[in-house]
Amino acid sequence: MTHSPALPLNGIRVLDMSRVLAGPWCSMILGDLGADVTKIEHPVRGDDTRDWGLRTGETTTAYFDSVNRNKTSISIDLATPEGRDTVLALAAQADVVVQNFKTGGADRLGLGYEALRAVNPRIVYCTISGYPSDGPEAERPGYDLVVQGEAGLMAMNGEPDQERLKFGVAIVDITTGQYAAQAVLAALYEREKTGRGRHISLNLFDCGTSLTSYYGLEALAMQKDPPRYGNAHPSIMPYGVFSAADGPIVITVGNNAQFQRFCDHVIHRPDIAADPRFATNLDRARNREELAPLLKAEIASHTRGELTGRLRAQGIPCGEVLGLLEALTSPRAENAGVVASRDNPDGTVSRVLAPPFRLDGKRVPVRHMPPPLSREDHGI
Numbered sequence: 001m002t003h004s005p006a007l008p009l010n011g012i013r014v015l016d017m018s019r020v021l022a023g024p025w026c027s028m029i030l031g032d033l034g035a036d037v038t039k040i041e042h043p044v045r046g047d048d049t050r051d052w053g054l055r056t057g058e059t060t061t062a063y064f065d066s067v068n069r070n071k072t073s074i075s076i077d078l079a080t081p082e083g084r085d086t087v088l089a090l091a092a093q094a095d096v097v098v099q100n101f102k103t104g105g106a107d108r109l110g111l112g113y114e115a116l117r118a119v120n121p122r123i124v125y126c127t128i129s130g131y132p133s134d135g136p137e138a139e140r141p142g143y144d145l146v147v148q149g150e151a152g153l154m155a156m157n158g159e160p161d162q163e164r165l166k167f168g169v170a171i172v173d174i175t176t177g178q179y180a181a182q183a184v185l186a187a188l189y190e191r192e193k194t195g196r197g198r199h200i201s202l203n204l205f206d207c208g209t210s211l212t213s214y215y216g217l218e219a220l221a222m223q224k225d226p227p228r229y230g231n232a233h234p235s236i237m238p239y240g241v242f243s244a245a246d247g248p249i250v251i252t253v254g255n256n257a258q259f260q261r262f263c264d265h266v267i268h269r270p271d272i273a274a275d276p277r278f279a280t281n282l283d284r285a286r287n288r289e290e291l292a293p294l295l296k297a298e299i300a301s302h303t304r305g306e307l308t309g310r311l312r313a314q315g316i317p318c319g320e321v322l323g324l325l326e327a328l329t330s331p332r333a334e335n336a337g338v339v340a341s342r343d344n345p346d347g348t349v350s351r352v353l354a355p356p357f358r359l360d361g362k363r364v365p366v367r368h369m370p371p372p373l374s375r376e377d378h379g380i
Contacts, residue, residue, distance in 0.1 A: 006359070006360075007033055007034025007359070007364060008033055008034055008359070009030060009033040009034035009035040010034040010035075011034075011036075012030070012034070012035040012036065012095045012096065012188065013035070013036050013038070013093060013094045013095050013096070014027055014030050014031070014035045014036065014037040014038065014094065014095065014096040014097075014098065015038055015040060015087070015090055015091060015094045015096070015097045015098070016037055016038065016039045016040065016071065016098050017040050017078070017087070017097065017098065017099040017101075017106075017111070018098050018099055018100040018128065019041075019047045019048055019049070019100065020047070020048050020049055020100070020173070021049070021067055021144070021170055021173035021174065021177065022100060022128050022142075022172075022173040022174075022176040022177045022180070022204065023098050023099065023100040023126075023128050023177065023180070024039070024047070024049075024067040024068055024177070025067050025173065025174055025176075025177025025178070025180075025181075026098050026126065026128070026176075026177040026178075026180035026181045026184065027039070027071065027096075027098045028067050028068060028069060028070060028071065028177075029177070029178070029181040029355075030096065030181060030184065030185075031069070031070030031071050031367075031368075032069070032070050032355035032357055032364055033357065033364065034364075035095075035096070036072075037070060037071040037072070038071070038072055038073070038074055038090070039068065039071045039072065039073040039074070039371065040073075040074055040075075040076050040078070040087065041073055041074070041075055041076075041373060041374075042075065042076075042077060042078075043075035043076070043077055043374070043375055043376065043377040044375070046059060046073075046075075046373040047064060047068070049061060049063045049064040049067070050064050050373060052064070056350065057348075057350070057372060058372065059372045059373035060370055060372060064370060065350075065351075065352050065369075065370040066352070066353065067177075068370040068371065069340075069352045069355070069366050069368065069369065069370055070355070070366060070367050070368050071368060071370070071371060072368060072371050073371035073372070073373060073374060074374065074378050075373065075374045075375065075376060075377055075378055076377065076378050076379050077377055077379055078109050078111065079109065080379055082379035083377075083379035084109060084110045084111060085379075086378060086379045087111055088110075088111070088115070088116070088119050091111075091116045091119055091120055091123060092119040092120050093120075094120065094123065095122070095123070095124060095188065096123070096124045096125075096126065096184055096188070097116060097123060097124070097125045097126065098126045098128070098180070098184075099111070099125075099126070099127060099128070100127070100128040100129065102129070102130075102139060102141055103129050103133050103138040103139050104138075104139065106127070113125045113127070113199040117197065117199075120197070121196060121197060122191060122195065122196065122197045123197040124184055124187040124188055124191065124197045124198055124200065125197065125198070125199045125200065126180050126183065126184050126200045126201075126202075127199065127200065127201040127202075128176060128177075128180055128201075128202050128203070128204075129142060129201070129202075129203045129204070130142020130143070130147070130203060130204050130205065131203050131204070131205050132203050132205065132206065133201055133203070137205075142203065142204040142205070143204075144170035144171070144172045144173045144204065145166055145170075147172045147204045147205055147208040148166050148167065148171070148172055148208065150205065150208070151172070151205060151208030151209045151211070151212065152209070152212050152216065152219070153166075153167065153171070153172070153208060153211060153212065154166055155225055155228075156212065156215045156225075156226065156228060157228070158228055158230060159228065159230035160227060160228045160229065160230065164228075171211065172204050172207060172208040172211070173204065175207050175208075175210070175211055176202055176203075176204050176207040176208075179202055179207055179210075180200070180202050183200045183202065184200060187200055215234075232288075233252075235281075235285055236252075236253070236254060236281060236285070237253075237281065237284035237285045237288050237291060237292075238251060238253050238259075238262075238284070238291070238292075238295050239251070239252045239253060239254070240252075241321060242295070242296060242299045242300075243296070243299070243300055244299055244300065244302055244303055244304040244307055245300060245301065245302060245303045245304075246303045246304055246305075247304055247320065247321065248320070248321035249299070249304045249307055249308070249318060249319070249320055249321060250317075250318060250319045250320075250321060251299070251307070251311065251316070251317075251318050252316070252317045252318065253316060254317070255281065256279075256280055256281060258314070258315070258316050259273060259278070259281075259284070260273045261314040261315070261316065262311075262314065262316055265310060265313070265314050266307065266310040266311055266314060266316070267295070267298040267299065267302075269294070269298055272291075272294055272295075277290060277291070278291055304320050308320065337354055337363055338353060338354055339351055339352075339353060339354060340352050340353070340354040340365075340366040342366075342369050350369050350370075352366060352369065352370065354366060
């Protein structure tokens, strides 16, 4: 696999005792940035996601692969004294531990923060749970879809006349993993000054509610749920997904000058821009029910190629809506290098999405493909 001595976390050792998505996402980011990440798995079951979704190898799946690049794996039964002692020995030499046991689970195994800090005061210990560990729901298991509902995320997603929708991916888990990685990096930076580690804790509910962002603040300000707009923008018009003659297209008209150019040079309807009902963005948002049918009819009479050419010529952001496979195999994706692949000895090809980080103008490498499960128990 590719080796790069220039990665910023080279020399940092991470023990990943987490499973499924939020914790593994955190440790994967650290691995992408150069850390030596050792994933600790049960010798028989391994990570739950080795059994989820499309199989890519004897012990790997697309789901598992999506959060376990740039790691190695070791099998340890944490429920045994030998397994606990092995982890303590590894932790004594580690910089970071990531775990997402149910609240209290790591302590019951003898692998909580206090136990690990006793063998390594410099350890940065990251705990991820479903709900706040000091609250009445501390022992509830955390599941992304449940939190999407409880945090209000589904209330802001989907078309106004349809059932509320979850996000297409496990967005709460992924965001929690992102926050966790940021906190770990901050703690490592602090440790350079103090010499001491930290106990970081995050939970899905906190991170899910943070994702409501400006929608959440609008709900508090209005004391009711904001309307759902589907693919349209709640406050900018026109801004969303439209149906061209040959497929969907995203058009984002961000200001009044762009709207004038859009009407004059893209859909060739200067009379729409001249209508006082649509003079400003506030007017257009207020009168969207009158404006939307006019724009939809005009856009539907042109192909996506015609529209994108005119829109780009006028400096108006736009793009075709692609299928997932189409997007990942497009010339744009190929030029960007968003997919990393390796040829296997058996003639198959392993693929993962490449890390998004670019350092000094170069994308950080995939040093390790997602590891197979070792069936051997490495407990001492």
